[in-house]
Amino acid sequence: KSPGFNASYSMGRLHIEHMGGERVFSCANCDCPLTNRQQLISTRFTGATGRAFLFNRVVNLDTSELQDRVMLTGRHMVRDVSCRKCKTKLGWVYEFATEESQQYKEGKIILERALINESEGFPDPVKD
């Protein structure tokens, strides 16, 4: 294979978005930008590796097929999410919650704390 080949890339150059923000979260494996502190809703979640964060909007994720999961908080329909760049599994996204009290999570994403890095970003200088 040619020298530049990397098993993690498939075709073309991936379109990687960047949400900006003063504190940026990215994939711990490949540093692909994912989201920022402004999108953080709650830190009191638990995933397979321990602590997990609930975010409003995250970019550069691939989603799996819909799965029916029973969690501590009830039965949910979720999709696993993974980093678009390196395909590492990072967490999941809630698509549907059977219990009304849990419906606030629908559309939001859980990222496991151990699988993401937090780093310094910068504020947007444009004022208009």
Add this chain to the structure above:
Amino acid sequence: MENGSGCLNGSGAADSAEKAQQQQQCPAVQLSERNCEAVRVIGQYLRELGLARSAEALVLEAGCPLESGAAAQFRSSVLLGDWDGAEASLASLRRALWRESSWSEIAFRLAEQRYLELLESGAHIAALCVLRGKLTPLQFSPDRLHRLSGLIMCSGPEELRQLSGWSGAAGGTRQALLDSVEQFFPPSVMLPPKRLSVLLDQAVRAQVSRCRHHNTSLSPDQLTLLADHSCQAAASVPSVCSQVLDAHQDEVHVCQFSPNGRFLATGGRDCVAIVWLVEAAANPPGAPRVRHHLTLRIGEERGGVAWLAWSPDSRLLLACAAEEATEVIVWEAETGDCIKKLKHRDEDSLTTAAWLPDSNHFVVGGNRGHFYLCSVDVGFEKAWDFIRVVALATRREDDGGTAVLAADTFARIRRYRFDTMQDETLFREDGPVMSMSISQDETLLAVCVASAGVHLWDLRLRVCRRRLHGLTHGAYLLHASIGGPNQDFVASGSHDARVCVWHRGCQAGDGAQQHLLPDKLSGHGGLVSCVSWNPRHHGMLASASDDCTVRIWLPASLAAAALAASADGTGPGGAGFSSNGCCSSTVSKHQPPPLL
């Protein structure tokens, strides 16, 4: 016998007189109102061309007078210089005016013409009478009146004509007076001037706006009336793949023609930038072919060539590497010499670049949050911080400076001036921006928006002119290119391995949806990331794909010629390219089938 023939002669004369009378009273053909209007308009056209007798014969035979009796009287009086008669006819036409208030203007113009003619012929006393008795009482436009009275001091007709800008009685001014008066009357009384010419011009312009592949610099009055105008697609729109260039070892991500159309640069994941020469075949003339010129390597740790930018003088080529790119490289395209390797900070990611018009300065940037103004002579010069740049372009501004256009991760396209350190937001897109490309004349910007399509922004009017749909969306970066002699064509890659070509100039009319869908060129075996139009050979398009090839597309008429030329051999220095031009290209049903 003689008597008989004499009688025949006599009755013949009487007969023809009778016939003429009959024709005058009841025309041979009964015409509907629309036909009558058409006859009037044609009659006016004939008269304007100077075919007065034909016009009269037409009116006589059709029985449709060109204009009302009083108007005809007015016209002939003016043309003969019978001013009193003209005034009388005008008085009888007064009731027919659109607006009563225009009466004084018409009377003024008539009197003005009379006055100027009298002055020209030297009858100053008579002119003064007209000034006092006719022009002044109307109380119309005191400025003009003042100027007219000043003209009485002119020493001769030459000076009069010069000072007033009036070309004299013989200079067509009487006809001009009639033309200017026509607008005040309804068409039933007087026809608007040059009516048939206006209608024909409107029809041709409508055909031009519907022309799907309009690609000519002829103006509407140069186009033929004998058939509906429609540019031949075969001559202007690429539809046939004439060459497949397979010198690359891995996916090709970028292709760019140089501004002078002589070079093509391609690059991709194999960390190699290849420079190709574009040659217009001598026999037959005008069929361009591409052949390999140089292979330029960038370091293999750089993950591939992400972007290639030509300097405006087509001498230098700049390459940006992929994601972890801390350095950009500049080569001289003709020789392959590496002129500059520019690196500023270790944590940079410089994935996009654009040159400034002096072919010495360029801007580079990436999504780490900085973009830099650099030059080939000096290297790094200035930085602009805290903007995550996705794509760059430059544009000359009215005050002589150059603005850098940058699309950022907040879907904004902003304008930056490094000389005044001013910045301004130009446009906001409604989706994430993947790439941006400016037209050669710097008036249009093509922005590829993820999951949306290609949006064309007008940089002078600052509006979105077109949203082009029809390309297949996906997760990978696509690039678009604007080309054609009038910046009329837009091409882009697509995730379905096809090249999309739109003609943006088409007005939305009947069948509007059809006109905005692209023609799709098939042939590639993988995602097409980047396309580039040749700025000199209009209609020549290059496309770069994940199937490791670059394809050259030509209009059907040119392609046939190019293939005929290649049948003689692969050409000199042909390492790395095949002249396999016989690839199928399915095009939309709006185009004629390719000549293969």
